[in-house]
Amino acid sequence: xxxxxxxxxxxxxxxxxxxxxxxxxxxxxxxxxxxxxxxxxxxxxxxxxxxxxxxxxxxxxxxxxxxxxxxxxxxxxxxxxxxxxxxxxxxxxxxxxxxxxxxxxxxxxxxxxxxxxxxxxxxxxxxxxxxxxxxxxxxxxxxxxxxxxxxxxxxxxxxxxxxxxxxxxxxxxxxxxxxxxxxxxxxxxxxxxxxxxxxxx
Amino acid sequence: xxxxxxxxxxxxxxxxxxxxxxxxxxxxxxxxxxxxxxxxxxxxxxxxxxxxxxxxxxxxxxxxxxxxxxxxxxxxxxxxxxxxxxxxxx
Amino acid sequence: xxxxxxxxxxxxxxxxxxxxxxxxxxxxxxxxxxxxxxxxxxxxxxxxxxxxxxxxxxxxxxxxxxxxxxxxxxxxxxxxxxxxxxxxxxxxxxxxxxxxxxxxxxxxxxxxxxxxxxxxxxxxxxxxxxxxxxxxxxxxxxxxxxxxxxxxxxxxxxxxxxxxxxxxxxxxxxxxxxxxxxxxxxxxxxxxxxxxxxxxxxxxxxxxxxxxxxxxxxxxxxxxxxxxxxxxxxxxxxxxxxxxxxxxxx
Numbered sequence: 001x002x003x004x005x006x007x008x009x010x011x012x013x014x015x016x017x018x019x020x021x022x023x024x025x026x027x028x029x030x031x032x033x034x035x036x037x038x039x040x041x042x043x044x045x046x047x048x049x050x051x052x053x054x055x056x057x058x059x060x061x062x063x064x065x066x067x068x069x070x071x072x073x074x075x076x077x078x079x080x081x082x083x084x085x086x087x088x089x090x091x092x093x094x095x096x097x098x099x100x101x102x103x104x105x106x107x108x109x110x111x112x113x114x115x116x117x118x119x120x121x122x123x124x125x126x127x128x129x130x131x132x133x134x135x136x137x138x139x140x141x142x143x144x145x146x147x148x149x150x151x152x153x154x155x156x157x158x159x160x161x162x163x164x165x166x167x168x169x170x171x172x173x174x175x176x177x178x179x180x181x182x183x184x185x186x187x188x189x190x191x192x193x194x195x196x197x198x199x200x201x
Numbered sequence: 202x203x204x205x206x207x208x209x210x211x212x213x214x215x216x217x218x219x220x221x222x223x224x225x226x227x228x229x230x231x232x233x234x235x236x237x238x239x240x241x242x243x244x245x246x247x248x249x250x251x252x253x254x255x256x257x258x259x260x261x262x263x264x265x266x267x268x269x270x271x272x273x274x275x276x277x278x279x280x281x282x283x284x285x286x287x288x289x290x291x
Numbered sequence: 292x293x294x295x296x297x298x299x300x301x302x303x304x305x306x307x308x309x310x311x312x313x314x315x316x317x318x319x320x321x322x323x324x325x326x327x328x329x330x331x332x333x334x335x336x337x338x339x340x341x342x343x344x345x346x347x348x349x350x351x352x353x354x355x356x357x358x359x360x361x362x363x364x365x366x367x368x369x370x371x372x373x374x375x376x377x378x379x380x381x382x383x384x385x386x387x388x389x390x391x392x393x394x395x396x397x398x399x400x401x402x403x404x405x406x407x408x409x410x411x412x413x414x415x416x417x418x419x420x421x422x423x424x425x426x427x428x429x430x431x432x433x434x435x436x437x438x439x440x441x442x443x444x445x446x447x448x449x450x451x452x453x454x455x456x457x458x459x460x461x462x463x464x465x466x467x468x469x470x471x472x473x474x475x476x477x478x479x480x481x482x483x484x485x486x487x488x489x490x491x492x493x494x495x496x497x498x499x500x501x502x503x504x505x506x507x508x509x510x511x512x513x514x515x516x517x518x519x520x521x522x523x524x525x526x527x528x529x530x531x532x533x534x535x536x537x538x539x540x541x
Contacts, residue, residue: 035251038208183278207511209535
């Protein structure tokens with residue numbers, strides 16, 4: 001084999017993959033901040049959440065309206081494609097089932113879009129069935145802007161780049177339209193248990 | 202740590218850019234396709250705490266470049282750069 | 292010559308640690324002998340790649356501290372406690388070890404002794420490292436451009452190259468060093484004792500009419516504050532070159 005740096009172990013990978021840690025991931029205790037641009041600052045007064053695209057009557061909630069929707073608290077494991085996994089993260093949010101309830105659409109796909117221009121695509125099936133939320137609290141406190149506050153999408157069964165920070169709406173689509181990372185090398189679906197990191201995985 | 206410290210500059214991806222272009226690129230000039238401003242690649246904003254390198258215009262914050270690298274394969278989006286001017290050192 | 296040699300395909304190579312110099316409690320300089328080193332410019336960096344026995348790799352960039360006139364490659368590294376590479380380089384590595392590196396890299400944040408403009412260097416913490424290469428280059432080349440350095444550190448113990456800077460500024464070669472200590476000052480401290488601000492910049496920086504060359508290096512927030520102060524004072528943005536390093540990684 002090639003060169004080895006004497007005595008170098010690296011600080012990662014204390015926990016090997018297990019029933020809760022997907023292959024190639026290691027467990028972290030902190031909550032790393034990933035950032036593809038400046039952190040958007042949006043005031044609650046100006047914040048809205050919309051469902052647009054393949055829908056006859058586009059929907060829109062102000063912050064107050066959104067917060068009156070039934071919400072739930074939940075504890076999930078999250079997996080970032082940069083190889084860290086964080087176990088037992090506690091959130092509060094509104095289930096996408098609640099948001100998409102009564103929505104009639106011919107679309108089978110969704111694109112979540114955010115302040116700052118970020119987008120990510122998902123099959124609609126990955127957003128429904130109790131698997132996805134618009135989260136506004138982390139660990140009992142309002143979600144920090146650096147982690148996506150005031151609200152972010154949370155789809156914990158997929159790699160975390162799908163859980164768009166600063167989310168402002170979802171566009172329903174008849175075709176799968178690659179988002180910010182999916183159009184530049186990252187996998188269209190991003191299932192951590194199948195290590196769907198890059199195109200071709 | 203301050204949140205602003207996640208923003209680096211083009212010097213931080215000089216090695217990555219040399220892998221791709223096989224030239225020193227921090228002296229190259231990039232024209233933003235959004236606002237038209239010209240900046241040396243060494244001067245542009247770079248975000249590395251992300252699934253890939255995201256390069257933004259320091260004037261308008263629009264994305265200039267996205268570079269994803271995995272095991273010797275590169276995905277490079279340059280749609281945010283209208284013109285890249287490069288050549289031997291002056 | 293040196294310029295031509297640094298362009299071309301970038302390949303990983305091995306350097307041997309000839310010596311380790313403890314600079315501060317958290318900072319050490321690694322003196323590397325790199326076979327066939329093509330030479331470098333003041334302000335350039337190298338990428339360091341560490342490989343564990345199981346093949347795991349981690350890569351970081353470090354500025355070169357030595358002058359182009361020096362055949363050795365000196366890297367001055369600050370140990371970041373939650374880092375991955377810097378605790379290895381400052382702590383584990385010892386003389387005789389080999390480290391894998393590639394470079395030199397960079398062409399934007401460089402200064403060459405032929406540049407006759409007055410030089411203003413502004414350093415925050417270990418941002419001094421590439422600027423030290425410029426100061427050493429200035430001295431080794433006998434450059435005539437006058438140099439002013441404004442160097443911000445937390446405390447006197449954190450000041451890197453303290454003695455060498457004092458020696459070089461006493462030689463009459465045109466280097467003037469101004470320190471500011473932002474958190475702790477020793478008894479009798481006569482330098483600045485606060486974060487950089489407009490008043491400090493006005494006292495240290497060259498007047499606008501001198502059209503100086505400016506290099507600023509440090510954490511992003513420091514670099515943006517320093518560059519902003521200079522532009523506000525009337526400096527042309529094109530005179531100013533910056534290099535930011537993150538608080539993450541390490």
